[in-house]
Amino acid sequence: MKLAAKLIAVTILAVLAVFAGRGYQNARRQMALSEADARENAWLVGRALRPALVDVWRKEGEQRALEVFSYARERVRLASPWDLRFIPRSSQDRPDSEPLAPRTQLEKVWQGDEVTLVVPVSGTEHLVTYLPVQIEDHPLGALEVSGPLTVRDERFKTEMIQIVQRTALGALIAILSIAVVGFMFVGRPMRRLVDKARRIGAGDLSGPLDMRQHDEIGVLAHEMNEMCDRLRAAQEKLADETERRLAAGEQLRHADRLTTVGKLASGVAHELGTPLNVVSGRAKMIVRGQAVGPAVAESAQTIVEQSERMTQIIKQLLGFARRRQPQQKQESLRAIAERTLALLRHMAEKAGITFASLDGVPDPVVQVDASMIEQALTNLVVNAIQAMPTGGTISVRLGADVITPPADIEGPLAEYAYVCVEDQGVGMTSEQMTHAFEPFFTTKDVGEGTGLGLSVAYGIVRDHGGWIGVASEIGKGSRFSIYLPLAQGTVKADDDKPARS
Ligand SMILES: Nc1ncnc2c1ncn2[C@@H]1O[C@H](COP(=O)(O)OP(=O)(O)O)[C@@H](O)[C@H]1O
Ligand SMILES: [Mg+2]
The missing domain is CATH 3.30.450.20 (PAS domain)
Structure with missing residues (x-):
């Protein structure tokens, strides 16, 4: 009832x-x-x-x-x-x-x-x-x-008959008046309150209740309106804070990119040296009249090719440094790894480090913003290079694995793509491992490390629904693995059985 x-x-x-x-x-x-x-x-x-x-x-x-x-x-x-x-x-x-x-x-x-x-x-x-x-x-x-x-x-x-008649009439009047008053002052406002509560439940905080009643229902409606106002203010504040946090994150990522660009700059300058020498040599030959006949055309052709090569090198660096609108697409994880290693090859060579070949590894397809994943991977490879002062080999491996994500990701047991960077460097103490992902944590000298690399890389990978795993042993080396959700559960594999990370 x-x-x-x-x-x-x-x-x-x-x-x-x-x-x-x-x-x-x-x-x-x-x-x-x-x-x-x-x-x-x-x-x-x-x-x-x-x-x-x-x-x-x-x-x-x-x-x-x-x-x-x-x-x-x-x-x-x-x-x-x-x-x-x-x-x-x-x-x-x-x-x-x-x-x-x-x-x-x-x-x-x-x-x-x-x-x-x-x-x-x-x-x-x-x-x-x-x-x-x-x-x-x-x-x-x-x-x-x-x-x-x-x-x-x-x-x-007669008196009893009158009693019955009057009682019936009284009951009728009572029912009618209660029905009318109940509908006007209780039924209808209650229905509006219930509607409003449902809308709030569905996340719609608009349309405050306009009730002129000064009874308990009116007070309740007033409180509901106030609650909606407070909720809306809290929502706006939250949205504002989220926006500010995102902006701060973006700034941090950009600062980290520029740091990396700084580290790559000397390598790029060095890479530009060879084609520049060729271009200037050929140009001088033409100016001095040393090249005649078909040799002029051949020199000009060489100049064009070398210029294109230089453009390519500069484009690569600019492409890495530029701030872009994030956009996710289906990407080949191997293509991302190849571009990253190409950019860092010279830096590695200078440190006496070689990259193990990427040929013949599986090629998982991931739904990502490629430039961001490149940035994250670059940070891991730069760390690997810096961890091997006496040179060695860095191997980058790719694959997919059925795995349960760590507790803070809260994902189900599923197949994830991974790319891991393994070095033979100095390794980390457990103390360093626990702090490695904190912003501004660094064990490197000023000018060499900012402590941003891993925290930015982790932020990027988390934004893609993934995580970074670490394994390290002092004096033997470290392995950093980026895990990402597999796009449509596909692996373009040269090898059906991917190597386990
Ligand atoms: N491959 C690695 N081998 C050994 N230690 C590492 C490696 N990668 C990161 N670390 C440790 O984690 C710290 C934080 O790394 P990162 O956030 O990239 O900052 P930075 O490289 O500027 O110091 C490094 O200072 C270093 O101590
Ligand atoms: Mg670093």
């Missing part, structure tokens, strides 16, 4: 009980009044007749008195509902003059008192009044005035 229905039922029952109780009381009072009226009337009749009866009895004897009484009785019976009888003191005298009430109740009458009784006569209640008849304190008998209490019962019946 709904709350409103319960309230209505209880209210109506209360109204009905009050109506019925009051009505019944009223009916009882009417009955008592009616009975008192009847009693009064009976007395009046009896008291009016008694003196005449006593008078005739005294002067003309019993016989005459009873004749006169019989005449009077007929008159009274014609004009009123009352019946009159003379009841002698002793019944032996006249057996037909037995009183309607049992004789035992008439003791007081013989002592001179008037007595009124309610006596059942053939199924209906009668009011019977006895008035003592005596001559000079000598009791002769009693005057019995009796009549049915039909008026009283009729009144009671």
